[in-house]
Each structure stands twice: as structure tokens, then as C-alpha cells.
Amino acid sequence: KAGVTQTPRYLIKTRGQQVTLSCSPISGHRSVSWYQQTPGQGLQFLFEYFSETQRNKGNFPGRFSGRQFSNSRSEMNVSTLELGDSALYLCASSGDRVSLTEAFFGQGTRLTVV
Amino acid sequence: GEDVEQSLFLSVREGDSSVINCTYTDSSSTYLYWYKQEPGAGLQLLTYIFSNMDMKQDQRLTVLLNKKDKHLSLRIADTQTGDSAIYFCAERHSGNTPLVFGKGTRLSVIA
Numbered sequence: 001k002a003g004v005t006q007t008p009r010y011l012i013k014t015r016g017q018q019v020t021l022s023c024s025p026i027s028g029h030r031s032v033s034w035y036q037q038t039p040g041q042g043l044q045f046l047f048e049y050f051s052e053t054q055r056n057k058g059n060f061p062g063r064f065s066g067r068q069f070s071n072s073r074s075e076m077n078v079s080t081l082e083l084g085d086s087a088l089y090l091c092a093s094s095g096d097r098v099s100l101t102e103a104f105f106g107q108g109t110r111l112t113v114v
Numbered sequence: 115g116e117d118v119e120q121s122l123f124l125s126v127r128e129g130d131s132s133v134i135n136c137t138y139t140d141s142s143s144t145y146l147y148w149y150k151q152e153p154g155a156g157l158q159l160l161t162y163i164f165s166n167m168d169m170k171q172d173q174r175l176t177v178l179l180n181k182k183d184k185h186l187s188l189r190i191a192d193t194q195t196g197d198s199a200i201y202f203c204a205e206r207h208s209g210n211t212p213l214v215f216g217k218g219t220r221l222s223v224i225a
Contacts, residue, residue, distance in 0.1 A: 004156075033212060043202065043215040056212050090156055092213070101145050101209050105157040 002027065004093050004106035012112045018079040021109045025072050025093030031055075032074035033103065034066060037088040049074050050095065078111075086113045120203050120216035127224050132190040134219045136203030139184065143205040146179060147213065148188045151200045160188070160201075190221075198223045 005024040013019050025032050033056075034046040045058040049068035066076040072093075078085055088110050094103040117139045126132045138146070144165050149157040163170045163177045163186075170177045176189040190197055200218040 006156075035213075035215075042217045043213075045212040045214075048212060050210075055210065058212065092157075095209075101162065102159060103147075103213060104159055105149070107156040 004091060004104055006089075006091055006106035006109050008109060009107065010110050010112075012114060013081050014114055015081055015083060017081050018077060019081060019111060020075050020077045021089055021091075021111070023074045023076075023091035023093075023106060025074070025091075026104060029093040029095050029104075030072055031093060031095040032068055032072065033092045033094075034074070034076050035090045035092065036060075037090055037108070038086075043090070046076065046089075081113045083113050086111060118203055118205055118214055118216035120201075120219045122217065123220050123222070125222045125224060126193050128193060128195060130193055132188075132193045132197070132221055132223075134188045134190075134201050134203075134221065136186040136188075136216055137184055138186065138203075138205045138214075140205060140207065140214070141184065142207055143184075144208055145206050146177075146186050147202075147204040147206075148175075148177065149202040149204060149215075151202065151218070153199075157202065193221075193223050195223045195225055197221060 007022045031050045033048040035043050037043045048056040052068045063079045068074045088108045090108045092103040092105045119137045147162040148160045174191045178187045202218045203216040204213040206213050
């Protein structure tokens with residue numbers, strides 16, 4: 001069974017640009033959550049999508065948005081990038097028939113804003 | 115709000131047991147997790163425990179939960195150099211709510 005796949009692994013963007021990150025969950029999983037990891041703030045929850053609907057949202061500005069497609073793949077978008085958006089962005093998938101409690105993470109996308 | 119606290123560093127000798135501790139504030143936490151992160155990698159789910167359990171053992175890993183004190187620990191028996199990583203404790207209220215993470219404990223294993 002393939003794991004959670006995030007693309008791309010690395011990105012370098014300039015301030016003011018926008019970026020789209022992609023996450024393909026484990027087959028059969030319907031929930032995709034996104035987290036931002038920085039040395040200072042640790043792991044912070046961005047949002048969660050379940051069956052194409054945003055189910056939970058963290059405390060991030062509106063520049064951060066996401067969506068989920070009918071095949072459960074999810075994208076997150078960050079517009080008007082700031083230097084402080086440099087981070088490792090992790091996505092987690094969960095919610096198959098066996099367990100709703102286990103959350104499995106991808107390798108992450110490392111975004112650097114210059 | 116919810117908060118999860120962990121000590122930042124732990125150093126042990128190869129072959130010894132490691133004990134990583136975590137405290138949380140949300141008394142309604144239902145699920146508690148331990149994740150491992152190696153350099154440049156994502157988070158690997160090691161184990162999790164339901165709040166109605168006191169202990170869970172999985173090979174070299176033992177999780178102890180003291181719900182009264184809101185204290186969770188992860189014991190790694192016979193610690194190996196490959197166990198060197200950052201270990202995150204996390205809690206969630208239900209299967210429909212986000213994970214809340216601690217800042218992580220960096221485990222260094224000395225050969």
C-alpha cells in the first residue's frame with residue numbers, strides 16, 4: 001500500500017509569489033490535514049479536508065487556502081508569500097474503514113521564501 | 115487552550131532504556147500519539163493509546179498513560195543509534211479533530 005505522497009519535495013519562491021503544494025493520501029483515506037512545521041513554532045495545524053469539505057481550520061491568515069478533490073487528493077495554496085512562510089509543510093491522511101484514529105504523514109514539502 | 119509539553123533533549127547510551135515524557139492539558143483528550151521524525155523526513159507514527167488505557171506495549175516500545183496527572187511517557191527498550199531522532203507527543207479530542215503536538219524531544223543515542 002503506497003504511503004502519503006507530497007509534491008514537490010522542495011520549493012524556492014520569491015516574496016509576493018504564490019505557491020501550490022500537493023498531497024495524495026493513502027488509498028481509501030478520506031481525510032487530509034495540513035500542518036506547518038517551523039523551528040520556532042513547531043507543528044501547527046492549518047486545515048483539514050474530509051470528503052471534499054473543509055472540516056477544521058487552524059489559526060492562519062486567509063493567504064493560506066486548500067481544497068480536496070473527489071479522489072481525496074488535496075492541494076494547499078499560499079498567496080503573497082512572506083519570508084515567514086518558509087517552513088516544512090506536512091500533510092497527514094487518515095480515515096479508512098479500519099481506523100479513524102491513525103494519522104499518517106508524508107515526507108513534507110520544504111518551502112523556502114527568499 | 116490545549117497545550118502539550120515535552121522536554122527538549124534526552125541523551126542515553128546505546129543499549130539503555132530511554133524514557134520520553136509528555137504532559138497535556140486537555141482532559142478530554144481521547145487519543146494520544148507518539149511520532150518519530152528523522153532529519154529531513156516527515157513524521158512516522160510509532161504508536162498511539164486511547165485515553166481509557168493505562169499501558170500499551172509494542173515490541174521495544176511501551177507507552178504509559180496517567181490520565182489523572184495528564185502524563186504520557188514513551189519507553190524505548192535497548193535503545194539503538196538508529197533511534198536517534200526527534201520524538202513528538204500529540205493528542206486529539208476525537209477522530210474528527212486536529213492533532214495538537216508538543217515541541218518534540220530530541221533523543222541522542224551515544225554509542
